[in-house]
Amino acid sequence: MQYWLMKSEPSVFGIDHLAKCVNQTEPWDGVRNYQSRNMMRDEMKPGDQVFFYHSNCDVPGIVGQMEVKSQGYPDFTAFDPGHRYFDPKSDLDKPRWFLVDVKLKRKFKRTIPLSLLREQAVLKDMKLLQRGNRLSITPVTKGEWAFILTLAS
DNA sequence: GCCAACGTTGGC
DNA sequence: GCCAACGTTGGC
Numbered sequence: 001m002q003y004w005l006m007k008s009e010p011s012v013f014g015i016d017h018l019a020k021c022v023n024q025t026e027p028w029d030g031v032r033n034y035q036s037r038n039m040m041r042d043e044m045k046p047g048d049q050v051f052f053y054h055s056n057c058d059v060p061g062i063v064g065q066m067e068v069k070s071q072g073y074p075d076f077t078a079f080d081p082g083h084r085y086f087d088p089k090s091d092l093d094k095p096r097w098f099l100v101d102v103k104l105k106r107k108f109k110r111t112i113p114l115s116l117l118r119e120q121a122v123l124k125d126m127k128l129l130q131r132g133n134r135l136s137i138t139p140v141t142k143g144e145w146a147f148i149l150t151l152a153s
Numbered sequence: 154g155c156c157a158a159c160g161t162t163g164g165c
Numbered sequence: 166g167c168c169a170a171c172g173t174t175g176g177c
Contacts, residue, residue, distance in 0.1 A: 134171060
């Protein structure tokens with residue numbers, strides 16, 4: 001079992017959106033970056049644990065926990081010309097983009113702010129915190145996961 | 154294959 | 166809104 005962090009802009013799809021989805025489960029669509037795609041297509045497995053991160057907002061940070069509920073499969077939004085995530089270069093025969101289903105497990109009482117994460121010496125190697133990191137999906141180590149949970153209570 | 158130009162991300 | 170950092174595109 002592996003640990004991950006997935007970013008989303010709360011004005012587009014935040015943790016409260018996921019909470020209202022049927023069975024609190026939803027396909028994580030719209031990722032259009034090859035490294036992140038590869039992680040969803042090749043590495044993420046059902047049962048993997050995920051931090052939900054809010055980016056591009058007043059207080060960027062980790063807002064809850066999710067669980068991966070599917071293998072990677074093609075991102076169907078790329079096939080729909082009317083969809084905002086449409087990509088004419090992806091087709092059914094050779095899909096370019098992939099996603100996984102995620103289920104909300106827990107919304108934290110308070111956001112764990114990015115600024116607080118940056119203050120933690122033990123998190124200095126965390127992928128999220130590396131200079132220039134823009135990946136919307138990053139792996140989290142078991143130690144990082146456990147430590148961050150202690151910040152969530 | 155190089156690399157300039159351009160687009161996007163995302164914190165501040 | 167600014168801008169640093171990075172990814173992608175496409176001419177050559």
